[in-house]
Amino acid sequence: MSDRKTEIETFLENAGWNGAEVTLLAKDASYRVYHRVVRDGARAVLMDAPPALEDVRPFLDIAGQLRRFGYSAPAILAEDVPAGLLLLEDFGDRTFTRILADPGERDWSEEALYAIAVDLLADLHERAPQIGFAAPPYDGGRLVEEADRMLRWYAPLTLGDVVSEDVAEAYRGAWRDAVPVMTHGADTLVLRDFHVDNLMILEGREGLARCGLLDFQDALSGSPAYDLVSLLQDARRDLAPGLEAAMLARYRERRKVADWDAFLRAYHALGAQRAIKILGQFGRQQGFFGRTSYMVHIPRCWAHIEADVDRAGLDGVAAWLDREMPPSVRRIPEPDRRLPSSISPEIKR
Template sequence: MSAVPFPPQTPDADFDLHLPDEAATARLAADLALVLGRGDVVALSGDLGAGKTHFARAFIRALSGDPELEVPSPTYTLAQIYETVPKVTHFDLYRLGDEEELDELGFDEAAETGLVLVEWPERAPATLRAATLRLELTDASGGGRRARLTATVDAARRIARTLGARAFLREAGFPDALRLPFQGDASARRYETVAAEGAPPLILMDSPALVLGPPVRDGLPYARIAHTAETVLPFVAIAEALEAAGLGAPTILHADLDSGFVLMPDLGRETVLDAEGRPIPERYEAAMAALAHFHARPPRRDLPTREGPVHSVPPFDRGALSIEVSLLLDWYWPHRRGAPASEAERAQFDAAWGALFDRLEEAEPALVLRDLQWPNLIWRPGETGHRRVAFLDFQDAMIGPSAYDVASLAQDARVDMSADLERRLADHYMSLRETDGTGFRRAAFEEAYAIMAAQRATKILGIFVRLLRRDGKPQYLRHIPRIQSYLQRSLAHPVLSDLAGLYRAWALLDDEPITRPQDL
């Protein structure tokens, strides 16, 4: 049976591919499985023997992570469900008697609650209308198959990224590599593991150019004020700078700065936590020692890359500092208090923080990596010196107070760090700095530490609520009690007395006694 004509689509929603053999068809299916998800309906068209079932099997196996998974053709049962993530329902409508049978088969529910693959969608035009991707397989002149993909705008954007990643791997010398999903973060970046014959395990970072939001202050979007990385250039430049300084960081094997793809070695899965998820003090101390070594040298504002372009590291200036703490008023305040902050309350908040930012003018500057917490630290026992800890996720680095990264590490946002351990880690860093010949001043650092720790905790409270309200990610709320506890500790420093008074008056934190680590 011939496929029905495709409806007119915008040019960027169409893809034409040549698949020389069945392995290429399976690779396409696996690549699409990486970016299609719940709510997607894939309509597979083509004559008998065109490869629809082969594609469907490869897709389901890729999604399950089991290359040997039994995937029978649902020719007689018409539908087969697989408890993958997301759930997949595979329909074969070749023997469908009437389109109304779709209701009995549960098509609508399957499309709402999971991902749907439909062979012979022409038997039920409603499936074509519901399709987010229509894939037609035909014989190609000269051998192999031709795959024509027509997608909705959103699906086309995702498909373009996965096809771009495959082209990038081909350019890097790994055209047939196996790609599997890897854990991501709270950003738009995606990560994949890449396995290629004769190569060590690799990681592919897919980081499209940042989409800037609406103006929020002085005609600028939040990302511009906060100096959020907009391309992969900062990641590449800072990774190379860390390596050059003797620290552990991913080696950039291949990068496409324009498209936003980076290939690097897989540094492993061993972290700075033990099997019960508790911090291992000696590993955190090793990370602190690496920071102390890095901070002993003056930061460079312009970082060249082997690719050629130079990254100019932005400053952690007053604009960035203040827009970050304002997240507490924008998101956490109404979440906790049930109403927005008044203009008078905002003015008090800004005045308190402004006085603290004034005090940071004299703080020791460093290249601040910005997101030091356990998921971004890899422990490598086979390495020596400062390379035993590898740092990740530093593309938003800025030049600012060195104390920020020390506070970020000692008050790890995702794991419980006791006051004693926090004090031990910060003291380890300061002891190393006092002997490095740079004129390090402990008292000045302790003050900057308290301010930056409070700034970071204030920001994170807002971010975690934003992830719930804006992005539908409630899992971050479980970290809020920990962040409140860290903030309580920091507010005990005398330099933060005015801010502590405001936070108490506004009941922004749980009613817990403030206990300050003795040396901080």
């Protein structure tokens, strides 16, 4: 029996779940693993976050803040922070993604799902600054570092070589010039992975509490446009025609944003930044770990980048991409491509 398995069994026993059935529920792109725990008809979710690689404290902090605002973040049933183990309320299996894929789901249309998510964001963006929240800043340094992940982990897979430092610095400079656009307006709590995979429908709850929230441990303080574009320009799925525009109009109606044109420019600039970061994340998964399942989404990411760079007026970024990464290399890498050992897989926190 491995040391980690023993540690988990001891944790569950101390939490009153000894003898429970433990089955794998999900893995994400981080080092966290989730298990469903069942005992005498009761269910919970075990988060296994190896402490050398992950820190559960931000999850606990943001979960508490979200519940204080009245939103549905999982309740914490037990915790062992030094061991990186949490026992969480089980929200079930009705993620937005599963509802959208199930023809038998008739109560929640695509429009209705996106509407409750947009309403929650509008509510959060209004109330979080009024009530007060705490999260690290989503500042220019972090935004540029995230965009740089495309250069480190995706570009070498399609270019066939590491980008030279002078070319890389020109790229970073173009993104630094875009920071004022991306950070326009008052900050709010940004959950950062706000999309259909991490949203759930919870029956028996009312109002916005029907929308369950997952995977928010990386929350920051930044532009309200970020989570909105994360939802409406999903890297993994296409929305029905016209739905993005309809949901932007819905958000505008609920928030009464003072300078909508500036907000939209930030929305598209952050859409480009997020999609280009995701290219890097997908490249990291293939380049270091041989996981190629994400790569089917590369064309969608590039479509978002090309449209958003233009709509946001990020001329420096557009010029760099046209010069250094023309359409011929904006593609899915060959599945056997790997990154050289000289490149680090470390994600800066």
